Amino acid sequence: MLKFRLVLVFSFIALFSFAQKGKIDGIVLDAVSKEPVPFANVVVAGTQIGASTDIDGKFTIKEVPFGYQKLEVSVVGYERKITNDVYVTQNQSPYIEINLNKTSTQLKEVTITSSAFDKPAESPVSLQTIGVEEIERNPGSNRDVSRVIQSLPGVTSTPSFRNDILIRGGAPNENQFYIDGVETPVINHFQTQGSSGGPVGILNANLLQKVNLYTGAFPSNRGGALSSVLEIEQKEGNKEALHLRGNIGASEVGLAVDGPIGEKTTYNISARQSYLQFLFQALRLPFLPTFNDGQFKIKHKFNEKNQITFVGLGAIDQFRLNESVNDGLDPNDPDDAETIEENNYTLGNIPINEQYNYTIGAVYKHFEENSFQTVVVSRNALNNSAYKYQDNDESDPSKKILDYNSTESENKMRFENTIRKNSWKVNMGVNLENARYTNSTFDRIATPQGSITRNFESDLTVNKYGIFGQISRPVLNARLDLSFGFRLDGNDYNSEMQNPLNQFSPRFSASYSLTDRWSINFNTGRYHQLPAYTALGFSNSDGTLINKERLKYIQSDHVVAGVQYNPDSKTKITVEGFYKFYRQYPFSLSDSISLANLGADFGVIGNGPIASTNKGRAYGAEFLIQRKAKKGLFGILSYTYVRSEFQDVNGDYVPSSWDAKHILTLTAGKKFKNNWQVGLKWRFVGGLPYTPYDVQASALKENWNVRGAGLPDYSRLNERRLSNFQQLDLRVDKTWYFKKWSLNLYFDIQNAYNFKAEQQDNFNVEQNANGEPVTDPNDPSRYELYRIDNEAGTVLPTLGVIFDI
The missing domain is CATH 2.40.170.20 (TonB-dependent receptor, beta-barrel domain)
Known part of the structure; x- marks a missing residue:
């Protein structure tokens, strides 16, 4: 009976839904100078849908399928880039700022390709990145970042209902957290004082864009960590x-x-x-x-x-x-x-x-x-x-x-x-x-x-x-x-x-x-x-x-x-x-x-x-x-x-x-x-x-x-x-x-x-x-x-x- 009712509800809602496409607006900038990058090619990853930036670095992409989408950006003189997820609906046309790094003045003998994975020179190892869609729809995590990262290597999970972050055999007090560059010591409700865990996370997934988890190779501007740095x-x-x-x-x-x-x-x-x-x-x-x-x-x-x-x-x-x-x-x-x-x-x-x-x-x-x-x-x-x-x-x-x-x-x-x-x-x-x-x-x-x-x-x-x-x-x-x-x-x-x-x-x-x-x-x-x-x-x-x-x-x-x-x-x-x-x-x-x-x-x-x-x-x-x-x-x-x-x-x-x-x-x-x-x-x-x-x-x-x-x-x-x-x-x-x-x-x-x-x-x-x-x-x-x-x-x-x- 319950199964029948759920199917009925889903079918009823479907009568009022319709297939339609949206748009993405944005601007492409130099990551350092913030000068606009004109004539860059911006496409929806995995499709032929795209646009070029104008003289002011701005672009509009129409006919974008609804849901989570990534953009792929390329232009001469800059590294190719795949962006984080953006959410497209009929009523929400996201505006995205894309920052590109200039390529080296030396020519690489290997081919430069865009990648969905970051690997900065400071942290070429032990860095994992998860996007908003992975946070939103991770099974069993209730949209809680501390639980989502338990899918990543080196992270120990326990059968308890707590959010302790245990990295590569380290204790739960050995982690540091940053939100948009601001150090944030407490990210869990009912946190254990002197440690970092608790039963439920404070961070609301509705506001999150991307999470970087460093389980080693911490950049020097991130002090106080022994086992991990979590950048939100x-x-x-x-x-x-x-x-x-x-x-x-x-x-x-x-x-x-x-x-x-x-x-x-x-x-x-x-x-x-x-x-x-x-x-x-x-x-x-x-x-x-x-x-x-x-x-x-x-x-x-x-x-x-x-x-x-x-x-x-x-x-x-x-x-x-x-x-x-x-x-x-x-x-x-x-x-x-x-x-x-x-x-x-x-x-x-x-x-x-x-x-x-x-x-x-x-x-x-x-x-x-x-x-x-x-x-x-x-x-x-x-x-x-x-x-x-x-x-x-x-x-x-x-x-x-x-x-x-x-x-x-x-x-x-x-x-x-x-x-x-x-x-x-x-x-x-x-x-x-x-x-x-x-x-x-x-x-x-x-x-x-x-x-x-x-x-x-x-x-x-x-x-x-x-x-x-x-x-x-x-x-x-x-x-x-x-x-x-x-x-x-x-x-x-x-x-x-x-x-x-x-x-x-x-x-x-x-x-x-x-x-x-x-x-x-x-x-x-x-x-x-x-x-x-x-x-x-x-x-x-x-x-x-x-x-x-x-x-x-x-x-x-x-x-x-x-x-x-x-x-x-x-x-x-x-x-x-x-x-x-x-x-x-x-x-x-x-x-x-x-x-x-x-x-x-x-x-x-x-x-x-x-x-x-x-x-x-x-x-x-x-x-x-x-x-x-x-x-x-x-x-x-x-x-x-x-x-x-x-x-x-x-x-x-x-x-x-x-x-x-x-x-x-x-x-x-x-x-x-x-x-x-x-x-x-x-x-x-x-x-x-x-x-x-x-x-x-x-x-x-x-x-x-x-x-x-x-x-x-x-x-x-x-x-x-x-x-x-x-x-x-x-x-x-x-x-x-x-x-x-x-x-x-x-x-x-x-x-x-x-x-x-x-x-x-x-x-x-x-x-x-x-x-x-x-x-x-x-x-x-x-x-x-x-x-x-x-x-x-x-x-x-x-x-x-x-x-x-």
Whole structure:
């Protein structure tokens, strides 16, 4: 019956749709000087539909098929280029600015061809690019960038519902994010402080244009990354008319509006409201999250040589417990009894958490004949609060377990000068930053010896500074691209960090073109990252920063080498090997564990006594076949073999929590006639290591009363391993184009064959008939515990709607 109704709805809508074609307007400019490029040939990729630019570099292409299209641009003296996706409908005629780079003054012996894949001289390896259509229609990702990139090589996915980005065996705190050039520390709702993951992304796909993921070979103007840099490019607003896009997805409803403000300014603004709390309540889950977020981009052109862009991103996250979750359940029914047991366990250990965060920034660019200057000014802030009472009894102050409130704020300025002359490319600049961190903590913590209490307040201000440069040039008749870069970073936290020479970070890249299709690529570099503010600002009860003389920048040395083969302009095949060696990694003195093993759980990472004494290594190989949409078929097949090891308390290397060994992902899609599209994503990840619980320490009454969960036995760090994880996601899209609007309906199924992923077993306390905890008959200081099997995975179908007006 449901199938019949869906077919009826789709057929009814089809009666009002019609086949028609639209147009694309745009301008072709020199990437450096911003001078118009006349008489360039611009065609819709894969077709004969096109136009030439006029004397002012402008063009109009008519009779363009509806949907996502790419443009291919060629003109003498410039590199051929394939653009990002643009979306064409009856009511939306996109305006696209295409920037071309001049060709080398030397003539290449190999043929110059356009490609849908970027390979800059600074990063000839470990760079993957995904366009807006791949973001919009990636199966099982709910249009969330953090989930979409799990299709790419080196990215570990987990069976949990979190968005932790785990790259080549690195921890989730080792990543940096940029939106239109503005550094953006927080991109997830309910983010783990001191790390980067959370359950749902903040970025709205309605505003996104392209994403670059660097898993190595980071450009020198992107500091603070150890495992990856994620560069996000947003769409510009429509220059001609108001445009609206709305969506209803798996967890939220959203609306985006873009259009012109006069002749020189465009805007693109979005807002989203979640309805997860209603869904979770209907599913009888013990917690009810709510989130709201907003995002904007405003671009103003003073003239052809000067422009400024304003960007912003913010979120408000609220979380409460569903204490009536078990109402109406029958404890004598086996299924209900299992649900009650799981709900009570969660209610016993999860705190109530609220967050808000924002990033705002301005990017000013001035263009000259052979150079352009960029000034970026921004501010970001995160407020994180959480509290918990034993038995969730807020009426009794003596039962308070946790009362945490912390803020992080940063004011940043970065200046860059980019010069392109003849075959040389030079980028150099400086960055300055003022950061403030405050923390008020009352926390009762479980330890193998019993519970302890941390009660302190801290207020930390840190001033940071850096200088960077990168120079690139082709040689050997432009067959060999060479690039050398460096960074110097420092701050006034302590004397070790104050000297930027201690954080000297050189890097070198080379790419040799064997033919027009084959190339050999290499990069090596040293990268530094400041430890989290939670570690920098941890203090004792009198406000003394006890980690101040023990912390240093984290250091990571990378070596990456590989081969790339491009059978055609839309297909890429790569093989890469990588090695990363870590020094000065933060090590918890209270838990005797490297922080490299933490970060993929809720809470706070690094809020304790820490020393920069740990070492680690990650190494492996990657294989990738990526095909952009060609004849309706597109896909990514990637395999990564990775090993990740960090020292334990004895200085021995043991597998880290991200030692997946094998990561295999297949993402594929096919476009059919009448605007139908189907896609699938299948993932296989080797079982991750985990640390077993210390059952005796967990059972201590004073520990269980404050933790409500098992206590890891870090003397047995990661000595066990979960079973392998796999998952199949499916998606079907159908789009209708009407006279004034368009409609996209999609049906998405996560975990289509209901794979049950093994998780670490939990423990809970036995209760008597009155619901009171049972004391161990052999030890009155302990409760009697029992084991709870723990699995993750269920079929999650979603019917989504996207409309454009």
